[in-house]
Amino acid sequence: MTELEVAFESKFAVNGNVKLHYTAAGSGPPIVFLHGFPDHGMGWRRQLEALCGRYRVIAPDLRGYGQSDAPQGYGNYVLANLVNDVLAVLAAEKLTQAAIVGHDWGGIVAWWLAIRAPQVVRHLVLLSTPHPRNHLNAIADPANAEMIAYIRSFQVPGAAQMLNIDDLATWVADPQDRQALTDSLRRSSPEAMLGYYRANIPLGKVPSLGQLPLVKAPTLVLFGTDDPYVPVSAFDGTYREVDNVTALIALPGAGHFIHHQAAKFVTEQIEAWVERSPSSFRHLA
Template sequence: MTLREESQKMDSEPAISHHYADVNGIRLHYAECGSGDNLVILLHGFPEFWYSWRHQLTALGKTHRVVALDMRGYNLSDKPARVEDYRIEVLVEDVVGFIKNFGARKAAIVGHDWGAGVAWAVAQKYPERVSRLAVMQVPPAAAWRANLTLRQLLRSWYMFFFQLPRIPEWAISRKDFAGLDQVFKERVTRTGSFTDADIEIYKQALRQPGALSAAVNYYRANLFRLMRGSHTGGISTTVSPSGETAPRRDSRIRVPTLFIFGEQDFAILPETVRGIAKYLDAPYREVRIADSGHWVQNEAVAEVNEALIDFLSSQ
């Protein structure tokens, strides 16, 4: 099944529709489900697109207006050519512009992988725009730095590989994107979470002109700045006289937050996501799923949907 056929199939389901929004100087594609005043924005990670939220769109759309973005550079959204156009502070402005596009004062933000990193940064910089924050797999940047170990650096080897010019694009696309077959079939805890048809749809999204380089540019634009804490879109830290790191008072998260973590993540160790609550001045929930991996919203669909529905519906 082609990406177009899959989109047409989903368009035949009245609950889901596809649209475009002009925000922050670019055009973004998104899938939408549900209606009402309770806006929920879903932000995907690498190497995905709106389709990674297919299981959540209809589930959350029963009670909320839910939109799943193709983030800039992905699938049907615009793909700026410059690396710096993918800096996290630019991505933050995309999300804020997207909220304004709906005429909304604020929205619940849900993010996974890179989408989680952007979601944290939106909540830190624009708390007045975020009603609730739900993030999956990725901790705040400051927590990642504070918890960083040699073991985690080794797990993150691909991020450094992605700094090279052109070679990452060749490696990812070789043999008809065989790497996607590997990560979606072999790097899952729950076998069968992705069908062959699903994987082909992901491949077609990355075949869009400019999409693969744009996806890798997220790492090129942000990795070393995030490691140094020099970006302006996320939580920063100070170091106490005892050598312990702590978030600066003016950069703490001040919106109710849910963190979901599949503990069999091939890229992020459980030790890397410890102590997240200390970066918040707001109610905090944590859901850990022992038998799920990195692609948690696709592997543990029922558990993730239940946690999100409960969190987004609570007062």
């Protein structure tokens, strides 16, 4: 199904004083797609088009991006607010539960949603996103200093003014998708986009997360072995953070944006995972 054939709906949810735009299509079991940096809700276009014939697909612009509000002050971008944004979208759709798919910052939000509001997460799918504990450990590891240098560069004063929107969209190969992303990023707030890093990954010592509840949803993690931003080792031990069936799929030669680079394969894996009833993952008598 092509974009011209899909009846995409442009809708809004509200979390406090923040209005959140999201795109939706189709009917059936709901799947919520959470994008990362630098992306937007329609960055999931290939997945939305492929799955909307059998599912209700929902793709928000995260706060600060696209048509969603961008409240001033990076404190507005703490993870608790981002999790509540997803809950607001679910409420707007009158949903008590959904499959959650996340990439990059959307993946971090998806992990925390599954940790803090497990009752709403039917299935969890992460792209290029380690568990938050593993991610912070990777950031703190001096061996990864070059790989994560961009995170530090985003936190220095004036970093937002240095962002070049056209450059941010160069990772998208398809010209139409690249233009759509460029248009969306021009509506976005550079300060807000970098606020995610400033609010949640403070300069200096990386905080310890301590004891966290285990994720209860069946969890699928896909990642590229050539991701220039996330070390493969950050995915080690993911199963220790999940009290359910956990599958990790490495895509040899793939980079960070696997929902584009390996769109068909990724979409097939998402569908195969979410079409199973959560009860079917029970494997012990």
